[in-house]
Amino acid sequence: MTVTTRRSAMASLAALAASPLLLQSAWAQTALKLSHQFPGGTIDAGDFRDRLSRMFAAEVEKRSKGALKFSIYPGSSLMKTNAQFSAMRKGALDLSLVPLSYAGGEVPEVNIGLMPGLVTSYEQAYGWKNAEVGKELARILYDKGIVMVSWIWQGGGMASRTKPVVDPDDAKGMKIRGGSREMDLMLKAAGAAVVTLPSNEIYAAMQTGAMEAALTSSTSLISFRLEEVSKGLTTARAGSYWFMLEPLMMSRSVFDKLPKDQQQLILAVGAELEAFALKSSKEDDQQVAAVYQKVGAKVVDMTPASLKKWQTIARATAWKDYSDKSPSCANLLKLAEKTL
Template sequence: MSKTLRRFMSATAMVASFAVAGSAMAADLTLKASHQWPGGKGDARDEMVQIIAKEIAKADVGLEVQVYPGASLFKPKEQWNAMVKGQLDISAFPLDYASGRHPQFSATLMPGLVKNHEHALRLNTSPFMDDIKKIINDAGVVVLSDAWLAGGFASTKSCILGPDTMKGQVTRAAGPAFEQMLAGAGASIASMPSSEIYTAMQTGVLDAANTSSGSFVSYRIYEQVKCLTEPGDHALWFMYEPILMSKRSWDKLNEAQQKALLAAGKKAEEYMTEQAKGLDQKLVDVYKKNGVEVVKMSAEDAAAWREIAKQTSYKNFSDKVPGGDALIEKALAVE
């Protein structure tokens, strides 16, 4: 073999090896996962996303999930549109944040609709949630994991129990249904994502807030408030905060990758199911440790709130949201 021919064959082999390596690299796809909570600090929603990332890495199907916590990639309420457009692949997302585009989503933060953590799990497999997930899917988003979090009230001024204790306080709620109920009790409303509660209280913009047990701890709101109303046996506040994925991103994956994501999502969901109740107790423990007064609503307090909710949130939802009446009926049918 001539020296020229050997050089040609060697060069050809090198080009071929680079082509194979380039092809293998191109097969690897990185998915961007975004959420608003602090990363690496024990927030259960961040942990759900981290579980998905770890499980996908273990599955070895040419996928990687890169997690962007703390609203570092998209602002909290911008994540929905980013998923619909395919600009964001995965998000841990409080669904009611998208109720401006899909008002039916407010049913997933309707005062008193979810009775407790066990009831939330039953709702996941109900016709009510089938309808909600159809709207999610039709909008161009896929559910990877279900998650419900309980929540409570906190105030920089005084303890919130019955509706009369809310009068005159400027408060934040996560969505329209809660805002309507709180306004019905005489509160002034300031709308914002939970990531902005701390600063709003610090600057005097807010007197009080509703949010999840997880967010009350992760955002260190105990540094700003005098009194916490824990979820207790009469939690009015339950919010659906699933792990979602852009359908455009989903459709680009092969079958093995889709199966791996579904399995990872299931594992994350099982984690949250185990954690959910514990988040409520952690909330109480952390706030007491930091000198915040902790109180519980009585059955009478909760009943008085529900009466206001029927006249405000439920009525508005049934009257103004397409299919709202049927959605509420389906949710109430789940014992």
């Protein structure tokens, strides 16, 4: 090969190496799927949980220079809602933003993420992450194959086809969706008949009359358009016995295969987005009232006296039942009570 030919070949290789297409291919090392049950939108508009998922994906992809890429699957379009937690544990799904209590049948400890009356404010809720209870819960999840990426808490209220439900006496004889085994135990003790289904199925159940009322997050009360089938709403603006841990989680088997710097990046971005989640949750607690008032629904707030009544029932039913399940559950509850 002549010097001229060699130089020409080297120049061609250099040009090829600098090609954007080749660089893109080299950087796109890992494609990750993120699934959730909530309505899809854009990074700038829509259900904040979908927005957070898209913000997370965009920021991680940007900081990793394309080494990590994401596909977002809203509305349970990739798999059914209740299958997502188990799929992450098996490594069949990479990430999901899902109510933690949905996995209570598989990992009983996680039902503490929707324990009636145990968390009554955002300040208390977001203190869990760095408290003993949060560290122990994260450890249990990690042992079960799940990595906590973003701690997301949401306050919630109750939409009703008839009257607002404030006191326990208001729930007597009503068919109500609680959202977790523990919430259902409290509702049963108050005289309600419970209905079990994920939040994305509430609309149809209330529309047909199969269910009369539903507890869910303020964001879901808006995103699933439940005002169209409701005449009453109890909000979380003044506090609530319904606070749900709804984190962004990742499969440990997938996470562990990533280089250390990419693992740290995922956790860093996840932690940064918790401030957005808190702000959005509080905004939705306010917005939900306006949405329901606009269509003529009667909107009320939870009172401190009513909250105490629900807490009293919860302690004797849900808390006791959870604590009796195992030493692990009893320990988690004890640690959580320290945050009250």
